[in-house]
Amino acid sequence: MTDHRQGPVRSEAARLAILEATARLFMSKGYDHLTMEGIAAEAGVGKQTIYRWWPSKGDVVADCLLDGLLLPDSLRPPETGDIRADLVDWITGIFHVLARPDGEGLLRSIIAAAAGNADVGRRIYSSLGATSSMADRIRKAIHEEGLAVDTPIEEVGEAIVGAVILRALSRSTIEEAGARRLVGALLG
Amino acid sequence: MTDHRQGPVRSEAARLAILEATARLFMSKGYDHLTMEGIAAEAGVGKQTIYRWWPSKGDVVADCLLDGLLLPDSLRPPETGDIRADLVDWITGIFHVLARPDGEGLLRSIIAAAAGNADVGRRIYSSLGATSSMADRIRKAIHEEGLAVDTPIEEVGEAIVGAVILRALSRSTIEEAGARRLVGALLG
Amino acid sequence: MTDHRQGPVRSEAARLAILEATARLFMSKGYDHLTMEGIAAEAGVGKQTIYRWWPSKGDVVADCLLDGLLLPDSLRPPETGDIRADLVDWITGIFHVLARPDGEGLLRSIIAAAAGNADVGRRIYSSLGATSSMADRIRKAIHEEGLAVDTPIEEVGEAIVGAVILRALSRSTIEEAGARRLVGALLG
Amino acid sequence: MTDHRQGPVRSEAARLAILEATARLFMSKGYDHLTMEGIAAEAGVGKQTIYRWWPSKGDVVADCLLDGLLLPDSLRPPETGDIRADLVDWITGIFHVLARPDGEGLLRSIIAAAAGNADVGRRIYSSLGATSSMADRIRKAIHEEGLAVDTPIEEVGEAIVGAVILRALSRSTIEEAGARRLVGALLG
């Protein structure tokens, strides 16, 4: 006996409408002001259809992250051949896109989501891991730019991202000089 | 002439009761489940007395932080004379106190508060600045332990704290080896 | 085509619980001390369920009136065959039941409700109209007791009820002699 | 020893400011939306100064009535020599001034005040009594217009006023024909 139950299967249209509505509302209102009822209305979907598949709004957001509906590709560090300059660019770039001290900073919203929902937290973290674009960039620097072979790739990545998060939380910015000092200290 | 008005003056008893109730509830339930009504009830105070002086629960929490009602003294790094070992101890220690992956991690609650409230964010950040215990510890290492004079004190502090925050958000831990790699990369 | 919507239908149980709770509280505490929160609590119902169907407490009370939950049947005048004696009995009887000068006089509460809510006012008035028991009683007197055919039924009824209301508002009573004078003047 | 206490005596300026503010607000917002705080603010007076002298807003309104700040003189029936026509005029006139079915009907507000406050109720009633302008008018008709000597003056007055109150509560009007029927029934 297979475990096919009778009746219709999950509606892909509803799933997509929910995720897209969530992404839309998340970016326009932030995580705190995101509500299940708002998502349902925006998606033209019954509330039960959300609750049937996700236990909480945090989990819907986590799925949005997974589908790449929340974070832009600009998060990938540039590759000019100068690892230090590239990382400095990446850091200062973040604040233009995600973490402006004013406004409803998207990055702060994601941090709030991660603080409130384990799945979101783990998801974000795993996107920084050994297979992330940041790690790739550092590995490339080791092979092609003579960066020290024993550079602890993951720790360096986490330190950089962590510093950015801290600045986002404090509603301040990292100016270029500060970013250079940070990268300098980390990469020797 | 000063601007002394006539009429009753702010009740210090109410102010204290509110801050203490807030700290108590914050630690037992976390930031998300902290409510203005709960604080008022716990403090034995009318809601209006809270709203009269603080615009939102985030601001009450910010004042709790300022009064030292939320964070323990164990946040001060040890001073054994070995800066690297002390920082590693501090990092791994944090997770025993504040950021256990299970439970309502106090640190995650503070992060949520900071993400949702600018004052909390700035308050936390300023407690890491040039006058913080972390900066003091690094400065001491420069003077007494031969740490490189050009070590960027603030950036190193932020990288460490940021890495801790990132791990707290991801519900993971920094084991000693990882902490050592991080400190090693930062202090050369 | 009828306008049948899909989805759940109004809960009759909730409707009844609300009206009964309202009647209970109205009679024990009076209109002024009746609160939406009190009704909701007494009925075991969410406040929104009340606000969904009635815009104000006055309208809930109006529905109670309509359902006969507030006024007893003793408001029907007796029919002994002597219209004057019956009306005098009715008037003096009212004060024993509804308008005792002390206490939270039910009649005064209904007047307050009518003053504050158009629906209640209209409802009470329409229960005095051409189809009321008072009008029926007077009509019967015209047919069977030789009361003047041109007696203005509605005006007489309103004058009597109005005089009762006025006495209720003034916290006084109509003793039998006064009632007899009033009825005498009205019915010639 | 006399019972002169030390300290300032009651401020007549404050008393007047309160009564005038009350009358102003009563007429613009109605009894229900009249608040002690609103009166104090409008009068430029501390709340305690009101509570020191009046136990509730109803009592302040009662004093306003007593001082004639609420009801206009147009309540006096005309004296053309035709008692029936004069009373009909008076009745229909009331609705132009006080009891228009739309709007915040001043008369309904006074009824609400009387329903909620014994003093207001008694005050209104006593202004209808043996010494009232209505009674005077009827007495004059007995002496000068040949109205029956045994006309029960007070009961007739109360029936008329009561009928008006009832119509005010029901948000309806008395048109001239109805008023004439009522007066006809009462005065024979």
Add this chain to the structure above:
DNA sequence: CAATAAGCGAGACGGTACGTCTCGTCTTGCT
């Protein structure tokens, strides 16, 4: 090819908390 059972939209339900308003009391400093 019914019968059946799940997914779906809509939205009512019992609740909790929001932020505001007003109550009646109390406190302060001035007159």
Add this chain to the structure above:
DNA sequence: AGCAAGACGAGACGTACCGTCTCGCTTATTG
């Protein structure tokens, strides 16, 4: 002592969402 000002504990207001629960409709599988 009276007063203007206004903070205080209390609690109701009307609204927004929560997560659960019917409804009546549509759709796929299974006997």
